Amino acid sequence: MTPEDVLEEFRSAGALLQGHFILSSGLRSPTFLQKMTIFSDPARTERLCRALAEVITRQFGRIDIVVSPAIGGIIPGYETARHLGAKAIFVERDPGGPFTLRRGFSIPAGARAVIVEDIVTTGLSARECLASLKDEAGEVVGAACLIDRSGGRGEIGLPLVSLVTLDIPTYSPDALPPELAALPAVKPGSRAISAP
Numbered sequence: 001m002t003p004e005d006v007l008e009e010f011r012s013a014g015a016l017l018q019g020h021f022i023l024s025s026g027l028r029s030p031t032f033l034q035k036m037t038i039f040s041d042p043a044r045t046e047r048l049c050r051a052l053a054e055v056i057t058r059q060f061g062r063i064d065i066v067v068s069p070a071i072g073g074i075i076p077g078y079e080t081a082r083h084l085g086a087k088a089i090f091v092e093r094d095p096g097g098p099f100t101l102r103r104g105f106s107i108p109a110g111a112r113a114v115i116v117e118d119i120v121t122t123g124l125s126a127r128e129c130l131a132s133l134k135d136e137a138g139e140v141v142g143a144a145c146l147i148d149r150s151g152g153r154g155e156i157g158l159p160l161v162s163l164v165t166l167d168i169p170t171y172s173p174d175a176l177p178p179e180l181a182a183l184p185a186v187k188p189g190s191r192a193i194s195a196p
């Protein structure tokens with residue numbers, strides 16, 4: 001799958017949105033990749049995650065466990081694990097708290113794990129996912145995502161592979177270009193949404 005094929009999956013699914021978005025990091029952007037529109041279509045998800053599994057195998061070799069940050073990472077993590085012949089586990093947050101590995105999940109000694117994210121913007125979620133795994137016995141050998149929108153500047157603390165690298169502009173909320181400031185801001189992601 002070429003980078004253009006990947007973008008066409010997002011475009012044709014209606015998952016490449018334009019407007020004024022508040023990202024998980026608090027940064028603002030005129031562009032949002034609505035991965036859940038992709039993941040609501042199993043055939044599309046399979047095509048993308050099969051391609052990601054191939055990239056992961058090429059870069060990192062044998063993988064036993066895929067670990068993903070909830071919520072966005074769970075579906076691509078599972079589907080990528082299916083193509084890798086690996087297990088799929090995830091880390092999750094108590095509201096507002098750090099990621100933790102729960103539900104009896106672990107990375108046992110000798111296991112080779114990879115973090116699978118959906119989208120990387122700053123790399124913060126993947127970094128926090130890695131931090132939550134520091135006491136696991138097995139080795140986290142790398143990270144992967146469908147789209148790296150950081151222009152390759154997202155810092156994970158691990159080698160990161162993706163299907164596409166894009167350099168999509170982001171802005172601090174106090175330094176918005178006027179055309180962005182003129183639009184109402186929406187926050188599509190789950191981070192820091194407080195419990196009802």
Ligand SMILES: O=P(O)(O)OC[C@H]1O[C@H](OP(=O)(O)OP(=O)(O)O)[C@H](O)[C@@H]1O
Nearest residue numbers: 024071072121122123124125189190191
């Ligand atoms: O690289 P970053 O700056 O961390 O941004 C990317 C993260 O933002 C989104 O998650 P979000 O926190 O919106 O929650 P979700 O996974 O529940 O949608 C996305 O799923 C990535 O995890």
Ligand SMILES: O=C(O)c1cc(=O)[nH]c(=O)[nH]1
Nearest residue numbers: 023024032033119121189
């Ligand atoms: O940075 C984010 O929060 C983010 C960006 C994006 O394009 N898509 C997404 O799901 N999250």
Ligand SMILES: [Mg+2]
Nearest residue numbers: 070071072073
């Ligand atoms: Mg996420």
